[in-house]
Amino acid sequence: MIRRKGRSLAGAAAGAVGIALLAPFIIQLSAALMTSGEIAAGRLVPSALHFGNFRTVLSGQHAFPRYLANSLLIAGTSSLIAVLLGSAAAFALTRLGRRAALAVLLVVLTAAMVPQIAAVSPLFLLLRSAGLLNTYAGLVIPYVGLNLPLAIWILYGFFRQLPPELEEAAAIDGAGFAGTIRHVYMPLAAPGVFTTAILVFIFCWNEFLLALTINTADAMRTVTVGIAMFPGQYEMPWGVIFAASVVVTLPLVALVLVLQRRIVSGLTAGAVKE
Amino acid sequence: MVVGRKPYVHGLLLAPALMAIGVVVFFPLLYSLYVSLTDFTLRNAGANLVGLRNYHALFTDLRFVASTVRTIAFVACSVTAEMLIGFGLALLMHQLARGRGLFRAVVLVPWAIPTVVSGLTWRWMFNDRLGAVNAALKAAGLIHQPLAWLAGSATAWAAIIVAEVWKTAPFVALIILAGLQMVPSELYEAATIDGAGRWRRFRHVTLPLLWPTLLLALLFRTIDALRVFDLIAVMTGGGPAGGTEVLSLYAHKVLFAHLDFGYGSALTFALFLLVMGCSVAYARRAVR
Numbered sequence: 001m002i003r004r005k006g007r008s009l010a011g012a013a014a015g016a017v018g019i020a021l022l023a024p025f026i027i028q029l030s031a032a033l034m035t036s037g038e039i040a041a042g043r044l045v046p047s048a049l050h051f052g053n054f055r056t057v058l059s060g061q062h063a064f065p066r067y068l069a070n071s072l073l074i075a076g077t078s079s080l081i082a083v084l085l086g087s088a089a090a091f092a093l094t095r096l097g098r099r100a101a102l103a104v105l106l107v108v109l110t111a112a113m114v115p116q117i118a119a120v121s122p123l124f125l126l127l128r129s130a131g132l133l134n135t136y137a138g139l140v141i142p143y144v145g146l147n148l149p150l151a152i153w154i155l156y157g158f159f160r161q162l163p164p165e166l167e168e169a170a171a172i173d174g175a176g177f178a179g180t181i182r183h184v185y186m187p188l189a190a191p192g193v194f195t196t197a198i199l200v201f202i203f204c205w206n207e208f209l210l211a212l213t214i215n216t217a218d219a220m221r222t223v224t225v226g227i228a229m230f231p232g233q234y235e236m237p238w239g240v241i242f243a244a245s246v247v248v249t250l251p252l253v254a255l256v257l258v259l260q261r262r263i264v265s266g267l268t269a270g271a272v273k274e
Numbered sequence: 275m276v277v278g279r280k281p282y283v284h285g286l287l288l289a290p291a292l293m294a295i296g297v298v299v300f301f302p303l304l305y306s307l308y309v310s311l312t313d314f315t316l317r318n319a320g321a322n323l324v325g326l327r328n329y330h331a332l333f334t335d336l337r338f339v340a341s342t343v344r345t346i347a348f349v350a351c352s353v354t355a356e357m358l359i360g361f362g363l364a365l366l367m368h369q370l371a372r373g374r375g376l377f378r379a380v381v382l383v384p385w386a387i388p389t390v391v392s393g394l395t396w397r398w399m400f401n402d403r404l405g406a407v408n409a410a411l412k413a414a415g416l417i418h419q420p421l422a423w424l425a426g427s428a429t430a431w432a433a434i435i436v437a438e439v440w441k442t443a444p445f446v447a448l449i450i451l452a453g454l455q456m457v458p459s460e461l462y463e464a465a466t467i468d469g470a471g472r473w474r475r476f477r478h479v480t481l482p483l484l485w486p487t488l489l490l491a492l493l494f495r496t497i498d499a500l501r502v503f504d505l506i507a508v509m510t511g512g513g514p515a516g517g518t519e520v521l522s523l524y525a526h527k528v529l530f531a532h533l534d535f536g537y538g539s540a541l542t543f544a545l546f547l548l549v550m551g552c553s554v555a556y557a558r559r560a561v562r
Contacts, residue, residue: 021380021444022380023406027398114299117525119302125305144294148291148294206390209503267445
């Protein structure tokens with residue numbers, strides 16, 4: 001009886017916390033659907049669903065569609081390459097013996113501790129002399145390198161659970177290196193690799209500091225920089241900012257709602273000792 | 275032809291990733307260390323080695339000292355709040371009988387929203403005339419005049435910390451929840467049979483087993499909070515009057531507004547050392 005009461009109390013508390021966690025997103029959505037007059041009047045809820053802000057954002061008046069394409073391309077490419085290189089490295093680490101693997105992981109994790117601002121200033125100078133400022137490669141290269149430590153860490157957590165005996169069984173069956181990887185490991189590793197790709201994609205999509213510094217030309221900006229730059233001109237065009245924010249956030253929220261179990265397992269892989 | 279028995283295969287598989295990390299992280303870091311020993315600016319092309327002059331200058335730079343103090347205070351306040359609230363959330367999620375999946379998805383939303391976007395949303399919510407925060411406080415009768423949150427340093431900090439905790443406490447909760455789920459339920463049963471109450475079970479079973487997870491969450495959050503940039507850049511830009519300027523914001527201004535890469539690199543190195551110091555302190559703690 002007491003237990004049941006405790007459970008429903010926990011349910012009620014969870015409901016309240018959930019609303020608090022979603023509140024900023026809901027407020028953003030609601031402001032995006034208001035006219036500028038309604039926003040100036042301090043309304044909290046739109047009088048009707050006004051899609052004017054979304055039309056402004058997506059019509060290309062603000063180069064926003066271009067930012068979207070840039071982000072999609074940069075985050076997609078970076079995540080693909082990071083996961084490819086990361087999988088190879090993580091696979092090798094699972095075969096290295098615990099001591100050697102830990103030593104490599106330690107070096108890799110040191111790289112993950114470097115503050116973004118400490119990486120940005122030399123990267124800016126180096127990419128500048130390589131002529132890569134305001135190019136896609138100028139962001140993809142740093143994103144791959146900066147996200148690899150995390151990708152390797154997460155993938156190592158996943159791959160460690162694959163039994164090494166499989167390899168011997170495949171060898172006995174006459175499978176070569178490529179065959180073993182393709183027919184034995186790839187299907188087993190796919191969920192972990194997919195999760196890691198999603199995580200790296202989200203990190204690149206959300207990245208701000210490097211994108212702000214490396215790609216300053218309007219045509220090369222990513223969405224986060226584009227949104228932060230809206231305010232610049234005269235008055236904050238809140239309606240437009242929030243419409244753009246919703247467009248940028250909605251895919252992430254959808255991704256998170258569908259893939260929550262995998263994302264959580266990826267985020268906490270390696271964080272908990274077994 | 276067992277893959278695991280060929281050492282050179284491991285090398286070949288590891289090399290591309292390690293090279294990428296080397297090229298993008300370690301080499302630039304060394305380059306930055308070199309630049310910090312010069313008077314290099316983007317205005318005059320040449321760079322002269324000046325030894326430790328830039329590092330000496332840090333000690334007499336009040337703006338550096340102030341932004342370091344602000345950074346540390348920000349980390350202390352926000353990480354404490356995140357850990358406590360995150361722990362509470364994790365215990366709550368652990369208690370949930372139904373809807374755990376849905377709640378977990380909801381908890382991930384603040385984490386997934388780009389910081390730039392959530393920062394702008396919070397800036398709007400803390401707007402004095404139009405924001406939801408003042409509207410709510412007024413409705414509750416807590417304030418009579420609208421409060422200009424972002425116009426004063428203390429209230430701007432309060433707003434920034436609320437936004438930061440909102441975004442990161444859920445992440446802490448997920449890590450701690452994963453730790454809680456590792457505690458075998460037999461231990462609780464054994465403790466209950468031994469007559470341990472709720473509090474004693476928490477104190478003597480949950481906490482000791484959860485300790486490594488808690489320390490790791492603490493380390494992750496401390497490192498991440500030390501390098502805060504996006505949130506403050508978007509919410510206040512370091513204002514009002516530099517009142518919320520943290521180290522990474524100050525370094526960014528020296529680097530990309532003053533184009534002073536020599537001194538700017540010394541500033542970013544100071545931040546890097548701060549981060550490494552915390553990690554080493556944690557590692558020594560964890561080893562013990």
